[in-house]
Amino acid sequence: MLESAPVGRSFHTVMEGSMGIIRDHIPPFEFSVDVAVVGAGACGLTAALAARDAGREVLVLERDARPWGSTSMSLGAVCGVGTAAQRAAGIEDDPQSFYDDVMAKTEGRADPALTRLIARESGPTLDWLTGHHAVPLLLDFKWTGLGHSRPRLHIPPGRNGEELLGLLQNACGRAGAEIMTEARVTDLYADADDRVLGLRIERPGGVVEHLGCGAVVLATCGFGGNHAMVAANIPEMANAKYFGHEGNQGDGILWGQALGAAVGDMTAYQGLGTLADPQQIVVPHPLLIEGGFLANAEGRRFTHELANISGMCVPVLAQPGGIAWVVFDGRRHDACVVHSVEQRQLVEVGALRRGDTWAELEQACRVPASAARLAG
Numbered sequence: 481m482l483e484s485a486p487v488g489r490s491f492h493t494v495m496e497g498s499m500g501i502i503r504d505h506i507p508p509f510e511f512s513v514d515v516a517v518v519g520a521g522a523c524g525l526t527a528a529l530a531a532r533d534a535g536r537e538v539l540v541l542e543r544d545a546r547p548w549g550s551t552s553m554s555l556g557a558v559c560g561v562g563t564a565a566q567r568a569a570g571i572e573d574d575p576q577s578f579y580d581d582v583m584a585k586t587e588g589r590a591d592p593a594l595t596r597l598i599a600r601e602s603g604p605t606l607d608w609l610t611g612h613h614a615v616p617l618l619l620d621f622k623w624t625g626l627g628h629s630r631p632r633l634h635i636p637p638g639r640n641g642e643e644l645l646g647l648l649q650n651a652c653g654r655a656g657a658e659i660m661t662e663a664r665v666t667d668l669y670a671d672a673d674d675r676v677l678g679l680r681i682e683r684p685g686g687v688v689e690h691l692g693c694g695a696v697v698l699a700t701c702g703f704g705g706n707h708a709m710v711a712a713n714i715p716e717m718a719n720a721k722y723f724g725h726e727g728n729q730g731d732g733i734l735w736g737q738a739l740g741a742a743v744g745d746m747t748a749y750q751g752l753g754t755l756a757d758p759q760q761i762v763v764p765h766p767l768l769i770e771g772g773f774l775a776n777a778e779g780r781r782f783t784h785e786l787a788n789i790s791g792m793c794v795p796v797l798a799q800p801g802g803i804a805w806v807v808f809d810g811r812r813h814d815a816c817v818v819h820s821v822e823q824r825q826l827v828e829v830g831a832l833r834r835g836d837t838w839a840e841l842e843q844a845c846r847v848p849a850s851a852a853r854l855a856g
Contacts, residue, residue, distance in 0.1 A: 753792025
């Protein structure tokens with residue numbers, strides 16, 4: 481049996497109020513902590529755990545009613561080099577190999593110092609999360625390749641970001657790192673030397689609180705939900721639809737710039753190209769990695785599916801109507817359903833089209849009757 485799912489990938493925008501740095505008329509702080517973390521995604525919660533391990537009092541501030549954000553919308557996979565999980569699987573890996581792979585994949589455009597830092601610290605960090613904070617991260621073999629010379633992705637048992645976020649929240653609870661939800665940070669208070677002294681927080685019902693802090697960690701993700709920032713930095717995506725957390729307004733970037741920080745790689749984005757339309761569910765990429773392919777509305781294969789998975793939206797959007805079909809067989813579907821929440825969701829909402837022959841699949845997908853073209 482052959483199966484397929486229609487996909488498209490683009491950007492949608494939401495604007496929110498401006499935020500800033502307040503240096504004058506700093507109010508008394510109702511309470512203070514050693515470290516304030518803005519954003520309760522994987523980045524913020526991991527930072528909170530590190531601060532707690534250093535003996536610091538930590539408060540994580542989350543704008544939503546519950547932590548969600550980009551982490552929950554992701555696969556929940558993290559790269560790690562030289563981890564205990566790799567060693568247990570007999571895989572030899574080292575920071576230099578990771579560095580070489582990244583620089584080759586990015587054609588030398590990645591920041592060398594940052595790449596070496598990630599290569600050196602990623603493995604110990606994942607082992608620390610797994611061993612010290614009971615956040616299970618299993619070595620994944622479904623994403624082998626794609627620029628990596630060795631399996632490096634580590635993923636929670638349920639293979640989704642929502643589970644990863646739940647595991648990190650539980651770890652914070654055990655470690656004593658407090659999380660305050662429905663706490664929208666609107667401004668930072670800073671002195672003349674740009675040292676952050678505290679934060680202004682808006683709570684439900686119009687309540688405003690002022691929190692003092694010895695240090696602040698800005699873990700607010702990117703700016704995909706901020707139309708003005710997308711238009712200014714990624715003009716080719718200015719009019720596209722955004723599939724991501726609408727709270728990604730670039731707050732941390734804007735605060736950092738207001739405090740005199742430099743920015744880099746602002747033109748970078750991830751556009752996977754396999755968002756089912758109109759169901760708004762990502763079609764799992766192992767289907768393509770393990771032999772599926774993309775065909776446009778004319779039944780033609782138009783690209784090498786593994787050449788640049790993170791930028792696949794560009795060739796997809798260039799097709800007639802800006803759409804494509806992910807085509808795969810029943811064997812790959814059955815294997816994917818076992819490990820993929822998204823594939824099960826696609827089945828539940830009736831997003832898949834099926835056919836026992838190429839002709840039946842072409843008819844179900846309403847593409848021209850030409851098995852040779854659909855087969856690529």
